[in-house]
Amino acid sequence: MVLLAIYFSKKEVNSGDDFIIAGHRLPLIVVIGTLTASWVGSGSLVGGASFVYQYGPLAAIFYFLGGPLGIIAMYFIAAKTRALAKRTVPEMLEVRFGKKTRLFSTIFILLTYISVLSYQFISGGYILHITTGIPEQLGSLLTVLFVIVLAATGGLFSVSYTDMFSALLIIFGFIIAVPFILVEVGGISTLVSNLPDTKFTVTGGLTPLQLIGYFLPLLVYIIGDQSMLQRFSASKTEQTARRSTIGFFIGVTTVYCLITFFVTASIVLLPNIKPDTALIEIANQSLPLPIGVLILAAFTALLVTTANSFLLSMSGNIVYDLYGQFKEKLPEEKYLNFNRVTVVVIGIIAYLMATFFTSVLELSIFAYTMYGASVTPVILAGFFWKKATPQGALASVITGGVSTILFEIVGNPIGGNTILLSLPISIIALVGVSLLTQKHSVPITTDSIKQ
Template sequence: MQTVHVVILIGYLVLMLGIGAYFSRRSRLRTGDDFLFAGRRLPRVVLIGTLLATWVGSGTIVGGANFAYTYGPLASLFFFAGTPVGIVVLYFAAAKLRALSRYTIPDLLEVRFGLGVRMVGAVVILLAYIGITAYQFLGGGYIVSLVTPLSTGQATALVALVVTFLAVSGGMFSVAWTDFVSALVIVVALLASVPLVIGAIGSPGDYLAQLPERARTLSGGLSGTQLLGYFLPLLLLILADQNLYQRLTAAKDEGSARSSTAGFLAGSFVIMIPIAILASAAAILLPRLEDPDAAVLSLASEGLLPAAIGGLLLAGALAFIVTTATSFMLSVGGNMLYDFYVRHRRTEVPGPARLRLHRLAVLVVAALAYVLGQFFPSVLELQIYSYTIYGVAITPAVLAVLFWRRVTTAGALASMVLGTATLVVWEFVLGQPREWNAVIVALPVSLLALVAGSLLTTPRPAREENPA
């Protein structure tokens, strides 16, 4: 345990809590829309930062590092590639998403498919996003336990409390601004760490030469099907991630939404490439690391980086995890409020009441996520499960809303139900045959159900697609 690391981590947490307290003031936060969309007036640079920090969390800093440590930097390109590919698609959909300005993804689905599809979608998002929040708690616990006397369980509980406070206090205002600060910290830390770690090995040539044999191959020893099983869940989640859609809705206008997506694309490379290099370098410097989840973080905790840079790296990693967790808690709290409560009330819910109810929903999400995290020992394992259930059940229907006018309610519903059922059977009944991630079989089933169900039934009349 290095005192500098502890001081920097404490300083970061104090700063985040201060931002949350500042934006919790009534002058900033008055209605449910303020809580979920920051009044739809986020500056462009803050929007870029919050898009980046929302997406890059424990799944990248911990789960992605595990993959790069185990299979090498080249194979990790397949793991991370879903992010830039998905952002390119979002770039072309950004203006339309801002114009639609829906509260949640199920809200968007109802416009096209009706209430039944909305409710199925809301349940699926609830399951997936609580899982994603859970592995943010676990990832944050790893970091805190590395540099403090706290056990992983105690550290996870501490992170859960901090995250919950930030999400409940200032809503999207505090989440977006803490995201922006976190993005600056992690980018500086990662870019400063790469040359220092490569220097500790010797030179770039020494780094490449000393990688384990399979880590020097393009596949990392995995089959093409296995690589696809890691690539698809990330891609499918980002294509229809409710978090990102809500941030684009929080933009000032449609032009800001699209230009912010371009900045998000550029920033993703600045994060992913250094993580792949650092995690694979850890396989050389720390070849017997017991927990590959901590591949990047151990470079700091084991003293392989100067104390100040290591502290920034740990703080930046924790920053992204904390901000990603707050984002998902805020988002799925919105599902509880708007999809399960407001949608079924006969009378209008006033803005202040929505604010109070949204905060209560976030508290419920925090408790459920903490409990779920106790059943998954690996961040990477929980990450792939959560991404896949979202990707096979939600993404095909959402993309069809945006890009395929022939899609029908029957097709969307069949896609959601059969995709999810296939995932559950493959993972929990059959035990993942041939070590293929469930997305390999669940996605084709979901897509076939969407297309076949749509072609065999009649689309809703155009006049019914508009919300009342």
């Protein structure tokens, strides 16, 4: 990973666009790999594993289902995103909804991504603690330093190519490990029979409302995730962007099935571990050394590349959506240097935030909800709803983001996760205010972009 970062920093990264969106030059196989690896970070490998360990494999279907369904929706916006060829989601939203929507969406994206970045660092600490015995906070700090070095050198070029290899490595490692785990648990039928009764029910002991509260955040988050949309923008062509969603769907679905299998086995083989560490522990304790090493190395690589992705994304938001809106345009070389400095500062802040949280699942659900309620409805309206207005978009972003924070502080009065209230509030604000402030407005299309 270090070698790739050094290579691309010397050969390919010459401007801010090269750094943030790879100069719109990524080929299909790389786009598929970087989409898969960026999504399957610690939110899936640690947070998702924690959910499976606590509630069982059948309930996990509802938790993970939002990802594949969201990717299907992304098929219809991938080419339009590439046609826009923007560096960030707020920059894209400005095309339809103006500068105020760009500013406020930037604020809530930064709040989301600093949370996402923090739990990548927490997970890095878990892995290094379990495999080497060093304290978790020191492990997180080492992860931060490594991530910053990689992100600040090669930009999205190095991240994308290391993503591709990491995704292939984790899938390959999981697949060759399956027979060994089946032997350990005595086969599928024995595994199922040894599961606790409460963990082999459709709900896993959760209420239907709680299940929906876990399902929705992933669905609404992945559809509008800036990190994903930037990869569409980085694709060589619109056709490449659209086709990449097919490989993305296959890759994510495969990894989700493998995660569910391994964590289900860990419920039986390792009944007294911390849920967040279920995948790490089964690789560390229940597999032959070479295969366990392979999986943990791939696991770590995915955390690092995912963290890189969010560092780069936030750097783009600060440099282009905040600084770029209030200062004179900089030469490309200065944008590049500014991006690199910003990466370092953000990494340090995210590490400090990580020291205040212990649950990756809890932090990931908050992040998904924040983004899904404040940004995703406006993105979809920008592409598909001609009656959406700048006023409605701004109202949606603000109410979605603020309500998420308030309900996290005071608690959700109807129970379940915050998204059960914050997403409907955001959509009602978008529709209601747009209808009250109707003007001639059209969805973002390729023709409107060219105009």
